[in-house]
Amino acid sequence: MTEPLRIVHCFRSPVGGIFRHVRDLSRAQVAAGHAVGIVCDSSTGGDYEARLFDEMRDIFALGVARTPMQRHVGPGDIASAWRTCRILKRMRPDVLHGHGAKGGVYARLFGTVLRLGGTPVARLYSPHGGSLHYDRGTATGRLFFTLERVMDRFTDHLLFVSRYEEATFRAKVGAPRAPHTQIYNGVAADEFEPVPAAPDAADFLYIGMMRDLKGPDLFIEALAEAERRTGRTITAHMVGDGEDRPRYEALAAARGLAARIAFHAAMPARQAFRLARIVVVPSRAEAMPYIVLEALAAGKPMIASAVGGVPEIFGDGSRALVAPDSAAIAERMAEALADEAGFAAAMPPRATLEARFSAAAMARQVIAVYRAARDRRA
Secondary structure (H helix, E strand, O other), X not given: XXXXXXXXXXXXXXOXXXXXXXXXXXXXXXXXXXXXXXXXXXXXXXXXXXXXXHHHHOOOOOEEEEOOOXXXXXXXXXXXXXXXXXXXXXXXXXXXXXXXXXXXXXXXXXXXXXXXXXXXXXXXXXXXXXXXXXXXXXXXXXXXXXXXXXXXXXXXXXXEOOHHHHXXXXXXXXXXXXXXXXXXXXXXXXHHOOOXXXXXXXXXXXXXXXXXXXXXXXXXXXXXXHHHHHOOOOOEEEEOOOOXXXXXXXXXXXXXXXXXXXXXXXXXXXXXXXXXXXXXXXXXXXXXXXXXXXXXXOOOOEEEEOOOOHHHHHOOOOOOEEOOOHHHHHHHHHHHHHOHHHHHHOOOOHHHHHHHOEHHHHHHHHHHHHHHHHHHHO
């Protein structure tokens, strides 16, 4: 029998796609007999995330540890780093998997510290977009890409969630020195069951973090423009949390949409899918967004920005793809409303999605990478 591993996932914010990825991956790893732990930030996430953590605590043998981690680099990182290092040392991992920019730095830095102390831990990193979203022409971008290049020396394996992400890493950071593999995100088998819209469903749904990177402002502006184009009243729901939410509520009111856009706190995606007939993902940047996979698996017609790895899901020339621009999104909204059945028929077939984006396949491939990385260290 293959020896089980002690696996710790380290990341900053327990919201959005990274958290979803870690939950799916870690649950599959527990089901396969491995001991798993999580270390992440305690200052982000709301009641919904707290309930998810409560559900996970009993199954994670190495525990769920939350400690303050600030988003940007600053003096607070010193105290945060010290706390995180002590937590990781107590967990005694065989594999330390960092997700996102902050989680990636912590996993590789403290994995190296543990290794110097005699623990032969394998250090892995999944960018999930993270620092790769920054522009090379900015001081912040140059700082992060230099840091990525330095940390590459302390990486046993890089895991990319899309071909786009790997290409972006090469363009902005350079060719990876560490071994690297591209493994798509995947969703569970039961998520491929269709979710029909409720009888009183709205036209469109936005679901995601309330921050400009994800495009909630583009969604609101596009909705107002689509009303002007079609000459009809259009309704929508917006689901998600974030400190910028009041700004988006004010924008909806300013565009005369306060009565037609309902805002909701974060909720399970499949619950949100019942609220509307068509899902819109207007992100300005993405790596391989789970919400797109979840919506397609649930049989929802979609409009999605052609950014990051999103075109790898739909294929070239898909009617679902659009530029991250409010006018372009509005045009596609009007098109979808004019022929909802035809628009829905243009989505990728369920069989294709199941074959390429399975959570079980994702988990098997990641475990194989863990073992290869650990064998190289041994």
